[in-house]
Amino acid sequence: MTRTPETPLPSPKECRRLRExxxxxxxxxxxxxxxxxATVRSWENGRTTPRGTNRDAYVRLLTGAQEVTPHQENPAPALVGAATGPVQASPDRAEPAPEPPSETPPASELAPEPDPELGPDPAPGPDPAPGPEPAPGPEPELGSELSPEAEPEPLSPSLTPDQAFDALYAFCAPALVRQTYLLTGRRELARESVECAFQLAWYRWPEVAMxxxxxxxVRATAHEFALSPWHRLRPRHRNPEPPPAxxxxxALLDVLLQLPPVYRRTLLLYDGVGLDLPETAAETEASTPAAANRLLHAREAVATRLPELAEPKELHRxxxxxxxxxxxxAAKPTTVRWGGEQRARHWTRAAIAFTVVLIGATTLTLRTAPDHYEPPLAPGATVHGVPPRVAPGPLSAEQLALRAKLKGETVSGPERLVPEAG
Known part of the structure; x- marks a missing residue:
């Protein structure tokens, strides 16, 4: 079967210029x-590209070749179209985007290959009965820092670094602490993870600002710090914290904490924060089919324990x-910036002290080390067949008298004996 060529798509920078x-x-x-x-933003950032009917409609909309009807049906799989939707309604949209017909897409479109961490996909079973429709009302914010309607404006160049950091912290920190709490089930660890993430962001602010x-x-850094396995070695984390009242x-928090960390994070990013599937896969450092497979297994585990949360919209709520x-x-941004600066000073002083100690140890080694090679002395060995050397013993009386007589003679010796004539 031949494949229809895709519509030529301008570069992400050109797409943004055409839209503006x-x-x-x-x-x-x-x-x-x-x-x-968020999907449109990822197209303009170059992280993902539209495909299929979305690609054709996107190109027509940018070039103005054909009028596109608002709220056109999204032909992408249900998981890619943010089945849960944003938490808050957008003031500039007349009505929400249409929901997909089913909460989970077919396995052939979503995850054709099994996740190596869990094994093959379980056999499909009958769909659980949908739970009662929740009463309309204001919903709490969970992923407001990345929801499409609550996306922050780009940082203005006129802002100082302190003002830009405080604006980012005030926008992201409250919801990020709640997200991290769902990942760990620990309140103090959630606050500490967010503070450490923002301290690192302030330390690398030129990189983060660009x-x-x-x-x-910041969200990825906080999640990675919260899910670090080294926390289990800390004494204060050996005892669990009080559960929700x-x-x-x-029950929901207990089900989440029983999931593997990568499955828990994937479920939170997609069904809680509202990221689309490619962004979820990129943030969890996995392929898109693997992230979709993890999401399906996590949803299935939650629906098995809590059937009323089988629908993604209800799970999001x-x-x-x-x-x-x-x-x-969360703590105040000034406190976080001060803590980050103090932490940077401590690490700098520690690095300087370590360098000084290393230089001193190297100098001492150079001064005390030998400057030439000295071969080691071979150990002694016993030689057989040679009589041992006998030391002289004490002199006898006759030998002592002879030695005294010899010492009393003149230096030239005794006089010569001359024979006499007879």
């Missing part, structure tokens, strides 16, 4: 194509409720 030339925002493009704003997604950089929240019920608060 038509006075369109990323939200307008997302509403016209029926995708999320990053395409500063909020994603509500039984339903305690419950994740936000559990995270918001703890009333977690």
């Amino acid at each position: 030339a038509q006075s369109l925002s990323q939200a307008d493009v997302a509403a016209a194509l029926g995708v999320t704003r 990053d395409r997604d500063p909020a994603g950089w 509500a039984p339903a929240d305690r 419950r994740l936000a409720e559990v995270a918001s019920a703890e009333r977690l608060h």
